[in-house]
Amino acid sequence: xxxxxxxxxxxxxxxxxxxxxxxxxxxxxxxxxxxxxxxxxxxxxxxxxxxxxxxxxxxxxxxxxxxxxxxxxxxxxxxxxxxxxxxxxxxxxxxxxxxxxxxxxxxxxxxxxxxxxxxxxxxxxxxxxxxxxxxxxxxxxxxxxxxxxxxxxxx
Numbered sequence: 001x002x003x004x005x006x007x008x009x010x011x012x013x014x015x016x017x018x019x020x021x022x023x024x025x026x027x028x029x030x031x032x033x034x035x036x037x038x039x040x041x042x043x044x045x046x047x048x049x050x051x052x053x054x055x056x057x058x059x060x061x062x063x064x065x066x067x068x069x070x071x072x073x074x075x076x077x078x079x080x081x082x083x084x085x086x087x088x089x090x091x092x093x094x095x096x097x098x099x100x101x102x103x104x105x106x107x108x109x110x111x112x113x114x115x116x117x118x119x120x121x122x123x124x125x126x127x128x129x130x131x132x133x134x135x136x137x138x139x140x141x142x143x144x145x146x147x148x149x150x151x152x153x154x155x
Contacts, residue, residue, distance in 0.1 A: 002059035003104035005044065006068075008035045008120065008151060010131055010141060011054045023051045028109060028116045033154065035072075035118040037065065039104040048143075056140055058147040066098035071155050072118040085113055120154040 009029040013021070027047060028036045037060060038044050048057050073081050083093075089111055091097040100106035109116040127150070133139025140150065 002040045004040055004060040004065075004102055005038050005048065005057045006035060006060040006064065006147070006151065007038055007048065007055055007057040008147065008154075009033065009055050016054065020051050020054055023047055024054065027051075027055075029055060031119075033120045033122060035068070035120050035151065035154075036116060037068075037101050037108045039107055052134065052142040054141070056135075056142065056144045056147050056150075058144055060102045061148070062095075062099045062102040064148050064151065065102045066094055067152070067155060068118050069094045069098055069101075072120065074115045074119070075113045076115070078115075081114065088113065120151065123150050123153040125153065 007027060007029065009024060009032055012032040016024075024030065027038065028034070038048075040059075048055065069081070075081055075085060086093065086097060089097070091100065097106065101108060108114065127140055129135075130137075130139040131141070134142040135144045135146075136142070140147070144150075
């Protein structure tokens, strides 16, 4: 079983029912192309499955977490994080923070000066599969094994 999930919201706010909007708000995914890192729990997986027609997720590895932290992690005022900010959190480097997030030992929403999400751009050269279907139906929604390559194009 995974220790942490990388979750990306694919669809926007239009025609989204209240229950899905509320669940995604609890997951810190309030806008399109927002990503977050969540620890793997049964309740988290239940929430992901509930809104699987709007989001995509994958089991997180440390290299992708480090890349996201280096390029897209922000603090209040939308400023990049500095080594001093990491020392305040109790981590020596972004490598250490990335492994803690990937192992599920740290939670992004509890690291206070950091924003609990990453703002991504649409992927370079677009999505290669349908954004309206689940991964098993030749789409990209739900549990997506190829999401890491898509996220690297979104950074």
